Amino acid sequence: MDGAPTAPEMTGTVEQQVARVPLVLHRRNFSWLTERISGVAEQPAPRWWWVAFAITSSIATFGLFCIGYLISTGVGTWGNQIPVGWAWDITNFVFWIGIGHAGTLISAILFLLRQKWRTSINRSAEAMTLFAVICAAVFPGIHVGRFWMAWYLAPAPNNWAIWQNFRSPLMWDVFAVSTYFTVSVLFWYTGLIPDLATLRDRATTKVRKFLFGIFACGWRGSNRNWRHYEMAYLLLAGLSTPLVLSVHSVVSFDFATSVLPTWHTTIFPPYFVAGAIFGGFAMVLTLLLPARAIFKLHDVITPQHVDKMAKIILLTGSFVAYAYAMEFFVAWYSGNSYERFAFWNRIFGPYWWYWWFGMLFCNCLSPQLFWFKWCRRNVFVVFFVSMCVNAGMWFERFIIIAGGLTRDFLPSSWRVYHPTWVDIWTYIGTIGIFTSLFLLFIRFLPMIAMSEVKTAVPEADPHYGIPPGTQSVSPGGKERTR
Amino acid sequence: MMRTPAGHKVYAMAAEYPSAAALYQAAKHVRDAGFKRWDVFSPFPIHGMDEAMGLGKSWLSGWVLFGGVTGLLTAAVVEFxxxxxxxxxxxxxxxxxxxxxxxxxxxMFxxxxxxxxxxxxxxxLGMNGLPRWYHPMFNWERFVRVSNDGFFLAIEARDPRFTENGVRELLERTGGEHITIVHED
Incomplete structure (x- = not known):
């Protein structure tokens, strides 16, 4: 602002150099975004939706029947048998809770890092987090056997004056998972309020007006409200960031604090967190690639978004592959014969193909395709890799949990675990619950955060269309120079 | 209390602006004209609008600190x-x-x-006075677009500097369109 005649030209060249690929393609404006995104939740349900929902809700209902059968009959209906006391139940728990992590990473960590591309995917990723945590929370609840005693997990005064062991990682897990779910709900709902106001203002029927009116809390887009809202959102993101890293760390403590070879490792917390984000991004892509094709959201969820998510899968997949390699190295380097045997058993033992297919092929090799740009830009390749990772991460958890237990210190107690139909259908049932909830979500709520994605449009900039140097800078006013 | 000829109580005089940039510039003029009871409305938070309106930092963070410390102490009591x-x-x-x-x-964490x-x-919610099921701004039929693509500015009649002609002139000068009186009820 010293009046140097070359300044505007300099600014021009710098701006050209940092020009970025737009996050919303085809110069779509605000009302197009509102129309297209709200439209998904306002039109009558398409036929495919009813067919899909009928299938997934039937599976979910059968899963609930299996849970009822388990509770009424006992945990003997599962294949769990000493020494394999934890098997599909805890595998499923870790699998689902891991999937949730991508949602919180997108909504919190990428927000703090000012990654604007997150605005197209954060809403559905957060919804995915909630539904995955609901599926996860089912398993620790039902695996305790006497389900009606599950309230013992809560530190509530009781007749017997018995209290929990707060030094136990299992107790930490209760607090970590319940806090994670609650904070995720608050974060998700805070983000939804302005979009619920949009649906309220567009509502045509009395029921919709009433319900969206209630849930939008009377939001009116006032800047005096936005000021507190943005601070609340920033702080929720700041609180969620360490939270998401802590949740899977605490889950990994359940294993790491034991004495079992393959469980008793200090590498577990970062290994589990990286694996969780890896598996979670694969699930985000699994859900969003079909959704954007069906609802024609290609201008909002662009090839650039898919490309970036693929890169995160490649990065976290490489962390995971490194952790796998390091586990083998430490098993050899420690010179501990139990540790060495356990890892030999992982590759050539009864679950050998889980390792070769799940951990090696799905988790380590398939994401390597994402080194190539044409693979990251080809939705079929991306979808294939995502499905590989979804499967691979389940196998990884199963190998860690059941594989370690199958052959422990005493050969006379070795036993190979086989799932029963109740095991299998309880797991498939939670997939049904998860997909049913996601189908309901895209049917009734805006699956893309409209108020946030609008800020990624160039017109949202308060200096848009005003040539530099010609703005009226009023005296006394604090002006942001950025 | 100001009333319209038809007997309605007047809440504010409001205008619509064509873009976020226009609203941002208008807000700076209204701020510099010395108004205190006024607000702007937009479908998304506009970067820098707090400064343009002359608002300071939100001290919501103080409540969060209070909540966090309470949580830490609660955990200490529950565990010890x-x-x-x-x-x-x-x-x-x-x-x-x-x-x-x-x-x-x-x-504890x-x-x-x-x-x-x-x-x-x-x-x-508390600092924003929400949930609130009714607000006079909703009486203006154009205001439904606030959650879609509308940018609005309203100066309340309660503001000591509010005069019908003065405010109308200010809104016109800053590029406001569809200038109107918004009823209280």
């Missing part, structure tokens, strides 16, 4: 109370003296985050 006084638990002969306090840190998040959410 039973473990040190009510139900001293000897697990496998492992130590349970004060220096095992590190084993309490995960739950979780409750700090939990109470902080509750504080953030409820203080956001």
């Amino acid at each position: 109370g039973p473990s040190s006084i009510l139900y001293k638990l000897d697990v496998h002969g492992k130590p349970w003296n004060f220096w095992t306090v590190r084993a309490f840190f995960p739950i 979780e409750l700090t985050v939990l109470f902080g998040a509750f504080a953030a959410f409820f203080s956001m």
